[in-house]
Amino acid sequence: MAVTRRIVVGGVLAAASLLVTACGGGQIGQSGGGDVNKKSMVLIPGVAAEPFYISMQCGAEAEAKAKGYELKTQAPAKFDASQQTPIVTGVLANKPGAVLIAPTDDKAMAGPMKQLKDAGIKVVEVDTKLQDTSVALSSISSNNEQGGQLAADTLAKLVGAKSGSVLVLNTKAGTSTTDAREKGFAEQIKKYPNIKYIGQQYTEDDAAQAASKVTATLSSNPDLIGVFATNLNTGEGAATGLRTAGRTGQVNLVGFDASPKEVDGLKDGSFQALIAQDPATIGKLGVDQADDALNGKTPTREIPTNLVAITKADMDKNSQYFYKSSCSG
Structure with missing residues (x-):
């Protein structure tokens, strides 16, 4: 534009x-x-x-x-x-x-x-x-429960046969979209017996809280192999928490959304996958x-509306799903 x-x-x-x-x-x-x-x-x-x-x-x-x-x-x-x-x-x-x-x-x-x-x-x-x-009169949104299922499948593929626990970082209780994402994730992850779901934690849509909850979870669950962050702020915060703990790339981070910072994180390895909306x-x-x-x-x-799982390997062909920081350009 x-x-x-x-x-x-x-x-x-x-x-x-x-x-x-x-x-x-x-x-x-x-x-x-x-x-x-x-x-x-x-x-x-x-x-x-x-x-x-x-x-x-x-x-x-x-x-x-x-x-x-x-x-x-x-x-x-x-x-x-x-x-x-x-x-x-x-x-x-x-x-x-x-x-x-x-x-x-x-x-x-x-x-x-x-x-x-x-x-x-x-x-x-x-x-x-x-x-x-x-x-x-009308409600237009991503199929968020399906998005949570897609996140679970994507995380399971990244983990492979490795065993360990996974965490969901949600935003605020009562947010229809992110609650549906957690629900879909929780149901779908049951299909993978090598992965233990340890539940969700709320971040109040605050990146700093997301970072601190990731580091605290790493202390109490040293077998943590995956995090699903249900929106942009929790994803960016989770990436910070893993970086602080020196666990970037060792714990697979799947984010929801494709903000400029998250896309940069996918490029540099802070995120292993993004579930992008439209x-x-x-x-x-x-x-x-x-x-x-x-x-x-x-x-x-x-x-x-559509959702797509994006990894570093296929990010160029899915660039139309990257979010904007302004309507110019």
Whole structure:
């Protein structure tokens, strides 16, 4: 994408919440009260400045522009319902025609998102989703349980006949995507009798916590031969923990996502494999489903998107799955 984009982060209703001004220009929602602005959409990712969500934003922006919509992106500083909720409230006051949102908690965000729906705003879930299926018209995400299974199979292939224990690093309890990844992994790894699954640990989506939990697990489980990190931050933190312990390459690290840092880690051997999503397509399809809803068509309720396992040997042919740090270039 050749157009340079500037992301500016600022407050919506609370100082802890950030505003990302995307490359579309103009103001969100041209109508003050009453009817929604049917040519306006807002994307509310799970967190600001994360390559997965930036890639999603790039896909959404390009599709919105092609379909004649103004799309703005507003994101919290942290993946946290207490920071995402005031953003939803601020968006509600502007009455856009549709909101694409990655709820940061599958229960806590139900109330705020239902307010959008009750105001006549079309709600589409991208990446994560609520337990309550009555709020959003469509949910677009990777098949995360299948992604966890793919991670287990990939880790087992890397380990081969060697025996030992494996750990899953999850993010926050109540995050629909990563919980599904752990579930798929836990079920699939049972097929490999030489591998002992010692369970999951939560990192609060913090790389430093992921690093410390890896080093602590190495102390209590010296037979550790594998780690599956369920998202970008836990993966980067796990790589740091293994590096600190001098176990890089000895403990096979399978990460979820393909951020620039993770791709670099795959190149230098910090990661042995990545399970990559297709966030740009998730953003594109989110706009398409919102467009259908705004034009009286029935959106597709559930849409799964592709996942691919990438190793150093095949990373060049899978480079289209690498995430972006900006929408330029």
